[in-house]
Every structure is written in structure tokens, then in C-alpha cells.
Amino acid sequence: MADPMKIRAHVVGDATEVKVLMSHEMETGQRKDAQGNTIPAWFIQNVKVMHDDKVVLAAQWGPAVAKNPFLSFKFKGGAKGDKVKITWVDNHDETRTDEATIA
Amino acid sequence: MPKKTFGGTLAASLALGAIATGVLHGCATAPADREVSERAEAMMKASFKPHGQAKLDRLDQDETQRLCSEYAGHSLPPTIVEKIRQANLATIRYPADGKLVGDWKNGEKIAQSGQGFQYSDDPAKPAGANCYACHQLSPKELSYGTIGPSLYQFGKRRGFTDETRKYAWQKVYNAQAFNACSNMPRFGYHHILTEAQLRDVVALLVDPASPVNQ
Amino acid sequence: MDHPRRDALRRGGALSLLTLVAAAGWLPRGAAAAETWNKGAFETHSLDETMKALGGAPPVPSKDIVFFSTPDIAENGAVVPIGITSNVPKTEAIAILVEKNPNMLAAVFDVPAGTDASLSTRIKMGQTSNVFALVKADGRYYVNSKEIKVTLGGCGG
Amino acid sequence: MPSIVRRVVVAFATAGAVIGIAGGALAQSTADEIEKYREALQDGNPAELWEARGEEMWKAPRGPKKVSFAACDLGLGPGVVKGAYARLPRYFPDAKRVMDLESRLVWCMENQQGVAPADATKNVFGNGSAKRSDLEALVAYVTSQSRGVKMSVPLDEPHVHDMYRLGEKMFFYRGGTHDFACATCHGDDGQRIRLQDLPNLTKVEGAQKAYTTWPAYRVSQGELRSFQWRLNDCFRQQRFPELVFASDASIALTTYLAGRANGAEYNGPAIKR
Numbered sequence: 001m002a003d004p005m006k007i008r009a010h011v012v013g014d015a016t017e018v019k020v021l022m023s024h025e026m027e028t029g030q031r032k033d034a035q036g037n038t039i040p041a042w043f044i045q046n047v048k049v050m051h052d053d054k055v056v057l058a059a060q061w062g063p064a065v066a067k068n069p070f071l072s073f074k075f076k077g078g079a080k081g082d083k084v085k086i087t088w089v090d091n092h093d094e095t096r097t098d099e100a101t102i103a
Numbered sequence: 104m105p106k107k108t109f110g111g112t113l114a115a116s117l118a119l120g121a122i123a124t125g126v127l128h129g130c131a132t133a134p135a136d137r138e139v140s141e142r143a144e145a146m147m148k149a150s151f152k153p154h155g156q157a158k159l160d161r162l163d164q165d166e167t168q169r170l171c172s173e174y175a176g177h178s179l180p181p182t183i184v185e186k187i188r189q190a191n192l193a194t195i196r197y198p199a200d201g202k203l204v205g206d207w208k209n210g211e212k213i214a215q216s217g218q219g220f221q222y223s224d225d226p227a228k229p230a231g232a233n234c235y236a237c238h239q240l241s242p243k244e245l246s247y248g249t250i251g252p253s254l255y256q257f258g259k260r261r262g263f264t265d266e267t268r269k270y271a272w273q274k275v276y277n278a279q280a281f282n283a284c285s286n287m288p289r290f291g292y293h294h295i296l297t298e299a300q301l302r303d304v305v306a307l308l309v310d311p312a313s314p315v316n317q
Numbered sequence: 318m319d320h321p322r323r324d325a326l327r328r329g330g331a332l333s334l335l336t337l338v339a340a341a342g343w344l345p346r347g348a349a350a351a352e353t354w355n356k357g358a359f360e361t362h363s364l365d366e367t368m369k370a371l372g373g374a375p376p377v378p379s380k381d382i383v384f385f386s387t388p389d390i391a392e393n394g395a396v397v398p399i400g401i402t403s404n405v406p407k408t409e410a411i412a413i414l415v416e417k418n419p420n421m422l423a424a425v426f427d428v429p430a431g432t433d434a435s436l437s438t439r440i441k442m443g444q445t446s447n448v449f450a451l452v453k454a455d456g457r458y459y460v461n462s463k464e465i466k467v468t469l470g471g472c473g474g
Numbered sequence: 475m476p477s478i479v480r481r482v483v484v485a486f487a488t489a490g491a492v493i494g495i496a497g498g499a500l501a502q503s504t505a506d507e508i509e510k511y512r513e514a515l516q517d518g519n520p521a522e523l524w525e526a527r528g529e530e531m532w533k534a535p536r537g538p539k540k541v542s543f544a545a546c547d548l549g550l551g552p553g554v555v556k557g558a559y560a561r562l563p564r565y566f567p568d569a570k571r572v573m574d575l576e577s578r579l580v581w582c583m584e585n586q587q588g589v590a591p592a593d594a595t596k597n598v599f600g601n602g603s604a605k606r607s608d609l610e611a612l613v614a615y616v617t618s619q620s621r622g623v624k625m626s627v628p629l630d631e632p633h634v635h636d637m638y639r640l641g642e643k644m645f646f647y648r649g650g651t652h653d654f655a656c657a658t659c660h661g662d663d664g665q666r667i668r669l670q671d672l673p674n675l676t677k678v679e680g681a682q683k684a685y686t687t688w689p690a691y692r693v694s695q696g697e698l699r700s701f702q703w704r705l706n707d708c709f710r711q712q713r714f715p716e717l718v719f720a721s722d723a724s725i726a727l728t729t730y731l732a733g734r735a736n737g738a739e740y741n742g743p744a745i746k747r
């Protein structure tokens with residue numbers, strides 16, 4: 001089971017700023033281990049950020065996104081106390097959803 | 104182990120110097136300080152373990168290493184400077200065929216590589232000299248260090264002469280022959296580089312066609 | 318999870334960057350959105366291949382696409398910060414491409430109405446390369462680029 | 475190059491201009507850009523993922539005895555984490571030894587939680603079968619709880635003072651095939667290896683800046699690395715044999731460097747290249 005994300009969501013003016021760190025290897029599938037065997041690709045493919053029932057950002061990622069991914073963006077609206085919910089799905093069909101309260 | 108051979112020569116000449124001048128021990132270093140040094144050395148020997156090619160004998164200091172550690176942070180007395188330089192100058196060997204300059208292209212590769220002699224390195228593979236870690240050389244390489252001086256236009260500035268070529272060979276072989284307690288590894292003395300590699304690094308410095316001299 | 322849909326997309330094969338970006342711009346709102354991954358677009362190996370896919374609709378170079386917090390030199394290629402703001406009106410999607418990576422496309426973001434067309438993330442770069450910020454706005458395509466140098470480092474390497 | 479790409483590159487290439495600049499200006503612009511790179515990384519530090527994991531580990535019952543770290547005294551009383559790292563290394567009478575954070579955590583695992591010594595240090599630095607160990611997460615959590623606290627290693631205490639002096643000797647000890655000492659790279663101002671700035675650890679400012687930013691998330695490795703790792707890997711590159719984890723020499727050198735950093739605000743775990 002993957003480790004929880006670290007999500008920060010703050011009201012900035014009329015928008016909500018979201019910053020998230022995810023715990024993931026983001027293995028490219030192009031590296032070799034000490035024995036010379038290719039390490040299979042293992043990376044997050046989809047990220048979806050929800051505010052209430054609305055998708056505020058959706059992403060498709062390849063293995064070129066850095067290990068332990070970071071993402072930062074802003075959406076209009078959102079009030080202190082609201083929830084921001086983030087879900088990722090990787091190429092092994094592992095998934096993780098975490099939630100943060102807008103501060 | 105070549106180090107023992109050269110180290111023996113080195114230690115002998117340093118010891119002679121010490122008898123002659125009487126300044127090797129005692130002046131810059133108080134007895135209490137020496138006691139701490141000795142305990143520190145014993146503690147280190149108990150706190151490291153052999154790993155691959157890096158055995159515990161790497162903690163055994165030769166006379167130059169010992170003196171340079173002892174005087175670290177103090178200014179070196181001129182007599183010690185001279186003794187270290189002379190002893191290290193005496194270690195320098197030259198190729199039997201007298202050829203000091205090889206292929207600068209290979210020299211550039213050696214200058215770029217920091218591999219070799221770490222316990223994580225394959226001892227079967229050739230070592231690098233990692234010149235760029237400390238020196239600017241070819242202006243094309245932006246990622247260079249500043250522990251040593253810039254060597255850009257080394258040959259061009261000094262002239263493409265026999266003296267320059269010999270100086271480059273000596274300096275790479277054993278920098279402490281000139282600069283006592285230099286930070287630069289003694290690439291020939293410690294046999295870090297082979298004779299052919301030393302030639303190639305010298306070529307990088309002194310060949311008029313080398314990017315260093317453009 | 319909606320596997321049949323995802324497999325169908327994977328079998329899609331010759332999906333171009335154009336259709337990828339189009340797809341990103343038209344991501345269905347809702348649960349299915351997170352399960353769409355355009356395999357073909359993430360497997361383009363060369364700039365030619367990727368750009369050819371743009372066909373008759375090449376992106377227009379645009380200074381309305383701005384890189385922010387994106388250094389000219391990366392101390393380490395394993396983590397390269399990229400920030401992109403699109404000032405092109407009606408921006409629907411932003412993609413990040415690295416010319417000299419084994420697969421060019423790094424990430425594509427669908428930017429719904431109400432979300433700022435400005436985001437930052439971190440990518441890997443195998444070597445010094447141009448990085449493209451590709452934007453879809455109001456059905457048209459725009460691009461800007463920036464060269465990022467990747468340096469060598471350390472004492473042991 | 476396809477025309478569209480050429481057009482874009484020609485129109486907007488900015489970094490290309492760097493190539494044309496020579497000498498000092500080039501070095502300066504390189505240094506400035508590297509500084510921008512480092513600043514951009516500060517926005518989000520994955521070390522936080524380790525801190526969160528470590529906090530859970532700290533509070534959970536562990537080992538054969540099912541004892542949590544609430545019983546572990548880092549010097550300020552059992553279970554007290556706040557500010558503890560800024561006062562380490564220190565002398566622990568129960569262990570009769572000067573200890574840094576990592577050796578103390580291992581001591582608590584062995585003596586309070588009943589963990590076998592071999593297990594407590596099995597995968598340190600991600601060696602062995604795992605890419606990482608619990609220790610890095612615990613270290614990340616404990617150190618994060620000293621953020622903003624002034625370093626105050628108790629150098630007046632005789633055991634600590636002795637370790638400080640031994641560590642200082644180690645710092646200047648030249649050896650191995652390359653004649654390297656710590657001081658070779660960290661004994662002067664304003665130097666770099668390749669493009670990496672080298673802190674002058676013989677000066678208080680240099681030691682402060684360096685020590686207060688470890689442990690750190692290393693972007694080159696995608697892992698959080700501890701101070702014991704830092705020393706271990708320095709000696710590897712020094713061409714020395716392997717520095718044993720939590721050995722006396724490792725603690726002596728840590729004491730020297732931590733002591734040099736006294737008075738500075740602790741600011742780790744950081745993010746570094």
C-alpha cells in the first residue's frame with residue numbers, strides 16, 4: 001500500500017492554491033539493476049484533483065515525471081474548511097486517494 | 104604495493120631531514136595535541152571496515168600525509184615545506200622511452216571521469232583523474248570545480264616547450280614535489296593512473312591541438 | 318475501474334499528440350477521467366514522430382506561454398522544476414515535452430474552466446534539451462520552448 | 475529539425491545565449507542559474523513524506539517488546555522530540571557513551587523495544603534488501619521537530635568535548651590512495667567540486683549552513699539521506715574503507731561538525747541535488 005500524499009490547500013485571494021507531494025517510485029522502465037536486469041516501468045499515469053464534485057485538474061503522466069512527484073496549481077473558488085480530494089492511479093492499477101481541508 | 108616502495112624512499116629522506124634540522128617534531132604540536140592525534144587514529148582504525156578494494160591499510164599514513172595532517176590549519180615551517188618537496192620530487196619516475204605526451208582526446212575522457220579506487224568501483228576498470236572536479240580545462244565543459252587553479256590554455260600560456268611538458272608530467276605525477284601539502288592527488292606516486300594515462304592527461308594540458316589550448 | 322475503456326485506448330496504437338491533446342481537452346468530467354491514459358502519445362520516441370502527428374495543425378509559437386520557476390540549468394536531471402503559465406485565452410490543456418528524452422511527452426494536464434492555466438511540476442531529463450510547453454486553447458495549438466542544461470555533478474562520478 | 479521546431483527554438487531560445495559567454499561571466503551566470511534551480515526545489519520537499527511516515531513509527535508499538543519510542547530518551551526526557559536534535563550529540567549515562575541521533579535511536583530499539591542489534595541496523599542507508607530503512611523516516615521526523623531551534627550541542631560536557639577534539643583531528647586526517655582528508659574539499663572558502671559549492675566546515679558559518687540542512691532529500695537519489703549516510707558516503711569518495719554505522723569515529727566527526735554549528739537555527743530536513 002502506497003504511502004499517503006502530503007497535500008496543502010490554502011485560500012489565496014479569490015483562488016485556492018493546491019500543493020501536493022506523492023510518494024511514488026516513478027520508475028522509467030529504462031534503468032537496470034546491479035545485476036543488469038531492466039527494472040520494470042512503474043509510474044503514476046493519472047491524477048485527478050476534485051473540489052466538491054468538480055474536477056479542478058486532471059493529468060496524464062508518463063514516466064518522465066520525477067520520482068516522488070510534486071504538483072502545484074490554483075483554482076478559483078474554494079473556501080476554508082472545504083475538502084480537496086486527490087486520486088492517482090499507476091500502471092500497476094494501484095491507486096491512492098487522499099483528502100485535505102482548505103486552510 | 105608500489106606505495107610501500109616509494110613511501111619507503113620518502114620516509115627515509117624525510118627522516119634524514121629531520122635529523123639534520125631537528126624541526127620535524129615538537130614545534131608546532133604540543134604533546135597533549137599529539138596524544139589526541141594518536142587516539143583519533145586508533146579510533147578511526149576501530150571504526151572503519153574493509154570494503155572491496157578499500158582495505159584498512161588505506162588509513163596508514165605515509166610521512167607526507169602524516170606531516171600534512173599534523174600541520175593542517177597551521178602554516179608549514181619552511182624546512183618542512185622543503186623536505187616534503189624534495190622527498191616527493193625524488194619519487195617521480197619518467198617513461199623509459201622518454202615520451203611524455205600521449206593522446207589529448209583520451210586525456211579529456213580521463214579528466215572527466217571520477218571513477219576508480221572507491222570501494223564501490225570495479226578495480227578492473229581504468230581509473231579516472233577527475234580533473235574537472237577541481238580545475239577548469241576545456242572551455243566547453245561548464246561543470247568544473249575551483250579547488251585548483253584554471254588550467255585553460257596551460258600549454259599556450261607556458262609555451263609548447265620541453266620544459267612545459269616535463270613540468271606537466273611532474274605535476275600530475277606528484278604535485279607535492281612543487282606544492283607541499285597540495286590538495287591534489289599524487290597520480291603517479293600512488294599509481295592512480297597508468298603511464299599511458301599520465302601521458303594522455305599531459306597531452307590534454309600541453310598539446311597545441313587540445314581544447315585546453317584553444 | 319473502467320478497464321475495457323482503458324484497454325481500448327491502449328490498443329488504439331497510432332494515437333498522435335494531436336489526438337492526445339484533443340482527448341485531454343475533452344476529458345469527460347467525472348470518475349472516468351482518471352482512467353484515461355493515452356499510451357500511444359506517451360511512446361513517441363523522436364521529435365519528428367511527435368511533431369509529424371501534428372499534421373496540418375502545427376502549433377503556433379507563442380510568447381503568451383511563459384515558463385516560471387524553471388531554471389536554465391538543472392543541477393540534477395532527475396528532478397527538473399518546470400512551471401508553465403498560459404496567457405492564451407480559453408486554455409484547455411497544457412502539455413510538457415522534452416525533445417531529447419527517450420519518450421518525448423512527459424505530462425499533459427487538462428485545465429477545466431475555473432482553474433488557472435498555470436501549474437508547476439518536476440520532470441526528469443536525461444540530458445541537456447529543449448523543453449516544449451504545448452497549449453491547446455479554443456481548439457487551436459500553441460507552443461513555446463526553453464533549453465534546459467543538465468549538468469554533471471559530484472566527486473565520485 | 476522540422477521547421478516548426480526550428481522556428482520555436484530560434485524564436486525563443488534563451489539558455490543558448492549562455493554558451494557564448496566566456497570566463498567569469500559564464501561561471502557567474504551558471505552559479506546564478508543553479509541558485510534558481512535550488513530555489514525552485516524549495517517549493518515542495520519530499521522529505522515531508524518521510525517525516526509523516528516517521529511520526530507514525532515513533533508513536534507505534536514496535537519490536538518484540540511492543541514498546542514505542544515514547545520510552546526513548548533523546549536527552550530531554552522519555553519521548554520528548556521537540557528540540558532534541560539541536561542538542562545532539564550528547565553523553566548518555568545509561569549507555570555510557572556520546573551518541574548522535576541515529577546511534578541513540580538504535581540503542582532505544584535494542585534496549586527498550588527488544589530488537590536484535592543486527593536487525594536494528596540491517597538496512598541502514600538502503601543497503602541490503604531494502605531501498606530504505608525505518609531509520610531515515612524516524613530521523614526525518616525527529617529532526618523536523620527541531621526546525622527553528624538553535625543548535626546547542628553541550629560542548630562543555632567533558633565526554634562531548636573529548637569527542638569534539640577527536641572529530642577535529644579526523645577532519646584533517648589525510649590518507650588513502652588520493653591523500654584526501656575532509657579538509658581537502660571543506661577547508662577553504664568559496665570552492666566548488668564541479669558545480670557543487672563546498673561549505674568551508676572549518677569556519678563557523680560554513681559548518682552552520684551545512685549541518686543545519688542535514689538530513690536531506692537528495693533529488694539525485696530520490697531518497698532521504700541521514701547525517702550518518704552523509705559521512706559514510708564522503709569517506710567512500712575519499713577512497714577510505716567503509717565508515718561503520720554509528721561507530722565512535724562517526725560520532726566524533728558528527729560532534730565536531732554539530733558543535734561548529736552551535737548558535738545556528740536548525741533548518742532540516744532540507745532538499746539538495
